[in-house]
Amino acid sequence: MLNLSSAARSRIRRAGQTRTSLWRKGRQDSYRSGWRDGYRLGASEHAVRLGAVMPAVRPLHIMFVATGKGFPYSPLDEAVSVTLRAMVARLTVTGKETAVHDAAALRPDLVLVLDGLEFDPARVDEIRALGLRTAVWFTDDPYYTDITTVLAPHFDDVFTLELSCVEHYRSLGCQRVHHLPLGVHPAAFRPLNAPQDRRRDICFVGSAYWNRVDFFDGMADYLAGKNMWISGIWWERLRNFRRLAPRIELNKWMDPKETALTYNGAKIVINLHRSPHDAEFNRNGAGLHAVSPNPRTFEISACAALQLTDVRDGIASCYVPGVEIETYASADELKAKIEYYLANEEHRQAIALRGLYRTMRDHTYANRLDRMLSLLFEQ
Structure with missing residues (x-):
């Protein structure tokens, strides 16, 4: 058996007390942190359920022309297509290269072009010549209006996320211009317990x-x-x-x-x-x-x-x-x-x-x- 001095025994005793104190403090801090995280997530889930509204399904066939521009636009393509699919009787997703062919073959109620900065205005004219309705949703206004100014008059309806652009497009002769901001896709952006x-x-x-x-x-x-x-x-x-x-x-x-x-x-x-x-x-x-x-x-x-x-x-x-x-x-x-x-x-x-x-x-x-x-x- 070790024959320790009183000073050594005192140091060991203090070390043990320190470890116990640190353990208790860590336990208390973890409890408070866990309680805060749990309260936040529970309250957030309640707010999500309270606020979420899903519109009724409409008996429409929409052809959605995605940007096809890759990241960072691909999440926007997905958000719009996934949401639309749950809101209309039929959704066809296509790209700018095949949009005219697909529109002629399927004759949807609407051809909706997202962003449109790389969409040839001549293709819009071809789709409208088929007797089909067209709309564009500009996602970067007013930063690229040198391009959208040329494109907008070719569509039946123009939607822009920027309020200041509404009168601009109307001044170009666009008959139906609507302010429609972008939004959020709750499947991607939602309350989480971050590591x-x-x-x-x-x-x-x-x-x-x-x-x-x-x-x-x-x-x-x-x-x-x-x-x-x-x-x-x-x-x-x-x-x-x-x-x-x-x-x-x-x-x-x-x-x-x-x-x-x-x-x-x-x-x-x-x-x-x-x-x-x-x-x-x-x-x-x-x-x-x-x-x-x-x-x-x-x-x-x-x-x-x-x-x-x-x-x-x-x-x-x-x-x-x-x-x-x-x-x-x-x-x-x-x-x-x-x-x-x-x-x-x-x-x-x-x-x-x-x-x-x-x-x-x-x-x-x-x-x-x-x-x-x-x-x-x-x-």
Whole structure:
């Protein structure tokens, strides 16, 4: 038997007490964390069920011309086709190369073209010459209006996600122009229990357009001290890239599943719209403004994450600021709201849950396509 000194026995006893204390603290922290995660997911599921509405099936045959442009458009193609398939009696999905042939053979009630930037206007004319109705849903307005300005007059109906483009297309002689934002596909973006390696205080997902580069460069000192994560292409153009590099996942396109996990793992998700006046990336010679929210607005809210988005005039028509979403008009306001919501978890989660409910009630692709079909066939 070891003959230990009283000092050695005291050290062993203190070490044992420390281990016991750490074990108890770890158990308590794990319990609190598990309770928070469980409460969030349970409350989110309730909000999803309460808000979700599936429209009735219409006795229509729709031919859907997908973009066929690959990622990042392929998830949009899937979201629209999957949603439409559950809403109409028959759905035919085709591509721009075979659209005329398929339309002539099948004679659908509507030929719907998504995006359309690579669709030859002559093919639209051929389909209309068959006596068939055509519609286009522009997904990138107003950033490529140099192209859509030429394309829009060839369609019977024009749908645009950007409110400021409605009058522009009408001025071109388009008789039926409708504002229809993009939405969210709940099968892809929904509340999830994110793994620990996705847990962060703040995140931003998106490409480094120049207005975003300038904004985040101006916040570099602040963000460098935060549990922050940025993912997207071109972020090496930041002047402060080296300082923020440990917090940047560079030149990666995340699919919807990974993006949803990233949103779910963040306490706060920043949304910053791209500028419609970026001459390097845009084709917007008319200088049209952008007032409508981007699709990311709906995707973030569908993940029950608190969203801090820059102010756009159209935000208030989709969400109630301060109730279902939060906005900022400057870097200083963004910093102040980050500090507040990181310190006020209950308020943060309450806004996120209300945003989730509003999204499921009003902003899914089922909502959007039901609105589209109503405008086309019931009015």
